[in-house]
Amino acid sequence: MPRSFQGAKRGWLLLPLGRRHPTRFRPTSFPSQLAPNHAPQYTKPPANHDTRNGTRESSRFARSVLEGSTVALISLLGLGLGGYAYSLFYKKMVLNKIENAFKAGYSSNELVSLGRIAYGTHPDMVERILEKENWVPREEQPMIDSIINGGMRGRYHFIIGERGTGKRSLILEAMRRVGGDGIAMLEAHNDLEVFRVRLGKAIDFEFHEDYIGSLFSIRGPRDSTPLLDIERALNKLEKVSLRLRKSRGRPLLLIINNIHFFKDDAAGQGLLEILQQRAEIWAGNDLVTVVFTSDEHWTLERLIPHSTNMNVISIRDIHKETVTTALKQYRAKFHYEDVPNSILDEVFAKVGGRLIFLNQVARSSDMLATCNQINKKEKTWLLNKCWILGDSMDDDVEEQQKYCAAAMVLARALVLREASATTNHEYKLPEIPLHESRQIITRADYIQGFDHINVIHIDFNGMVRADSVPMQNAFREICTQEGFEEHLRATLNRLDELESLSRTREVAFRDPPQYEGGKVPVQTYCAKL
Incomplete structure (x- = not known):
């Protein structure tokens, strides 16, 4: 029998030159049931095996850390660029x-x-x-x-x-x-x-x-x-x-x-x-x-x-000629009415050239009735805000009545200034300089309050006048009514009395107590007090 066949029966496959293949024909490559006497034996790993595994694990960890850091940095960079771009866009x-x-x-x-x-x-x-x-x-x-x-x-x-x-x-x-x-x-x-x-x-x-x-x-x-x-x-x-x-x-x-x-x-x-x-x-x-x-x-x-x-x-306010001409044309065009000049003059005397009042009058069916209603409304507003209470006022309203009395004193001054002014073809509200108005009411802080509630108006030149023609009509009607001067004087006297009472201090003496030996001398009793 050839030599190679005999080796094959014993579990060996011999090459023609009698050399074994280093890997293919190793006995351990056969299953154990075919070669029970040639089971694989444990061989000890080389001495540098642990070192190589540790190096491999370290490199693998470093690679994972580097990859995670790179992803995080790219994400942060993308988020930052996105936020910056949105900020510029916004x-x-x-x-x-x-x-x-x-x-x-x-x-x-x-x-x-x-x-x-x-x-x-x-x-x-x-x-x-x-x-x-x-x-x-x-x-x-x-x-x-x-x-x-x-x-x-x-x-x-x-x-x-x-x-x-x-x-x-x-x-x-x-x-x-x-x-x-x-x-x-x-x-x-x-x-x-x-x-x-x-x-x-x-x-x-x-x-x-x-x-x-x-x-x-x-x-x-x-x-x-x-x-x-x-x-x-x-x-x-x-x-x-x-x-x-x-x-x-x-x-x-x-x-x-x-x-x-x-x-x-x-x-x-x-x-x-x-x-x-x-x-x-x-x-x-x-x-x-x-x-x-x-x-x-x-x-x-x-x-x-x-x-x-x-x-x-x-x-x-608009001038008289402009108001009368425009009002006449408006009533003729939209109300088919030829208004007499006497009515137009009366309308201007009641509401003046204030545009807010003229719009109400021009659209109304009865112009004079609307003018009277506007004047009544302004007078009611003045009385509700600034009427004086006379000599029977209580001391609790002293400060409020000082404010009201100052308004009435200023209104009376404007009415007197109007009466002393020379009349002309163009109606103009009487004016008083701001510093003189403060001197008349003896207070400097009340003027701004009167301007705020639309009782008077202060223009850019510092001239004080009634807020409107209806308000000046209210001044005139109130200050010329019978008994107004006495009522105002009684109010001012009562305010002086209340102010005097608030500044006065009374010192009262009472009888000293009785003793068995007689009365204590007043000097000794006062010294004990």
Whole structure:
């Protein structure tokens, strides 16, 4: 038998040259049932086996740490880039929203102020409404138009006038003529938080309240004061005005109505200071033209000391010739009535040239009855606010009656000034300088209160007069009635008596106690007291 076959029977496969294959023909590669005598034996690993395993495990751990760190860094980098990109996008979106607020058209504030004029769809309908609304020509309209359309630059404007003289209507008519292009308008308020919201609504600024980053933090009350938020909004408005200065060719316009609604305290004065500082800077750089309107003189007193570029515009009652002509035309066109000149003169003598009263009279069926009703209403308001109680007043109302007596003394002075004035063809309310008015009532702090309740008005020249012709009629009717002088004198005497009693201290002596040995001497008793 060949040699290779014999080796195969014994479990060995011999090569032709008699050499064994190092791996393929190892005995341990056969199953144990085929070669029971050649079971695999345990061989001890080499000495450096543990070292190589530890090195391999360390490298594997380092690789996993490196991979995790890389993924974390890439994630953080992506998150940071995403947040930075969103922040840039949000800031740009904020400026775009403010820019869009000044485009042609009207915001909700302006639509409310314009009223039904803005909702006229047909041109004939709009003209019909305007004809009824603006039936009295105003000599101040060209100046207001020049401010609104950007013709008058380098100044900011303070418009002052009595309640109902038509300050808002002048501004709204000028806004309508330019289509609301480049204009933002808002109303003042005594609460700074409310004014902050109104300012944001007017210029479409959310104060970061719509910023998505706030979702990642739980915020309680507000983190900043209203003044800081208003300052931030004005900063954004300044950036937008810088962007639009070249493209528009004229400044933006910010109108703040009725700034006398601000409180005359530290917060209100701080807000006025911020607004005036911005108005001064923007007017000098031709960025934004700020327009303030007010009914009261104290706001002008706050702004004048720091004003450099401020232009003061006084809106007065309409002249008699203009009123009578316009009223005659209005009644002939819309009521088909030819009003006699005597009736027109009587109407003007009762309500004057105040636009708010003229609108009521022109639309009424009986003009003289409406005039009498307006006069009665003004007189009732004066008596409810400032009537005096005479010599039977209680001491608890001393301070309130000082205020009322001062109002009546000033009203009497205006009536006497009217009686001593020379009459002319143009009816004019009597005036007294502010310093002289304070001297007449012997108080300097009451004048502002009278102006606030619309009993008197102080114009930009510091002249004090009745708030309106119906109020002057009420002064005259009250001060000329029988027994008024005695009643006023009794009130003033009673106030002097109460003030004297509050300043007087009485010292009372009583009899000393009785003793068995007789009375104690008065000197000894007083010394014991």
